[in-house]
Amino acid sequence: MGCSKNEYDKNTAKLPKHSTAIEHSAPLYKQKSIPTLFIHGYAGGKSSFGHMIQRIEKTGAAKQALTLTIDDDGSIHSQGNWKEKNNPMIQVLFSNNKSHEWNQAEWIHQILVYLEKNDQVREVNIVGHSMGGVSTLRYLGNYGKDQNLPKIGKFIAIAAPFNEFIESKQSLKNLLQNGPNEQSPRYLDYISMKENYPQTMQVDLLADQLSRKELTDGRVPLSSSLAVFSLLRNQGITIKQHVYKGKQTQHSQLHENPKIDQEIIDFLWR
Template identity: 40%
Template sequence: MYFFNQFFVIAILILFGGLIWAALDFWRLGKAITRPISQQSAITYTGIPTIFIHGYRGNRYSFGRMLHRFYKLGAAQKTLVIKIAADGTWKTNGNWVFEQNNPCIQVLFCKNTADVSQQVQWLTPLMAALKAKGVTTVNLVGHSMGAVTAVAYCAQALTASQPKIAKVVTIAGPFNDLELGKDTAEILSYPLTKDGPQRTTPIYEYLQQHMAQVPYPIKFLNLVGNILPNSRVQHDGSVATSSGLSLKYILMQTPHIYHQAVLRGANAAHSLLHENSLVDWNIIEFLWRPSK
């Protein structure tokens, strides 16, 4: 009985400690990092903010741990968190003054099931607010539907009241899907030819038409997952590899500069890509290395 009681007490303590850790982790992932970054010689530091956009049903976990890893590596610092409510108003945590520390902005949509057009509508006044505070250039990073939102934001008629878009990183974007949010019973996959997908969806056609009208070139890095490289339909568990790689053909007849990388294996699963160290490395190389 003594050993049983002792084991019970230890189990309770472990459970209690785990709950405390989970609560603290949840809290910190939604807060800006205020401690100065330890800068590294291999990184180029600017004051250009990089805005992180989660996908359908995304939350602070979508990019929260990645942003903390960037900070620990001395690559970038999460200086601002913006929570956008369903009515378009927002609450912030952090600093709107952007220093030479590769500042990052974590955007959290309170209504995280909104569609691409709604997310773009919410982002537009936020971008105008950044421009009003002296921000002339930004980068965008999006995961899943947030990747499509990032490109769709670029595809709209940008005005002088919005910052210029320098670089865009898209992760697991369903660029040729009919359903951009919810997972479907079967993963939609239209095979790719040398000229593009065999069949195209409305979002593909919209982006292809409007990205050609952007008046300046944007650099793109498209990261796509493939967990079953030998299967008939290759995918990341939610999005077909062919759909993710369709961005290449959307941009093919435009002045934009396109790079891509396909990540393979279990860690390339759709919801694990933002926890994948190779994704971290590709983003750092693309956004913040001197050679880029």
């Protein structure tokens, strides 16, 4: 399934040859007050992004500021604070971490209303793993052009099943150019909401595969993680994609992958 060997070599992003350790170049980081929200996937929790946030903080690129936990009824519990322009990171936790994407999209909306009201936040970045990415794009389809909410500056989706779990034989080149041949109900929803996606945001789709032959991270097909590339690009959105393979590309290990740490740092704060 998927790409031939030649297509794979041509179309799959090549990994850097340097050390997997995060680079330390603090003077190159752009220090701003724009917070970045980290949103976990299905059944996730504090540990989902917790270690990644700690690793990023150690580089000096950004600093953890808040943990916001939202309950089913929309009640928000906040821990921490920030006042400096130090690229604040905010970990978002859903008390009901096994709810569906429609609820999560509304909770993301309520989180952003909270930040605008309590901290006068006018712009955020979002990093979403798996369902966190799915729910973020649904939020953008519902509220992406609402001028009363903080705008989304940059959005990183890590192995988000945008086309559900359809395993496609479509080539990567064709997928990126034309979108998925087989379209799930979720993907069709994204098409119906496409006019609401803000053209000013920048998007980075991170996908993973276990090996050259296994075009999946063990749970989410590579083609699903990249399914919305063409859709968003055709809306005038600046978008790029990276494909990682090898160590720590299992779905539940992606937020422990130092190469993904580095891509997040480069995309958000360089």
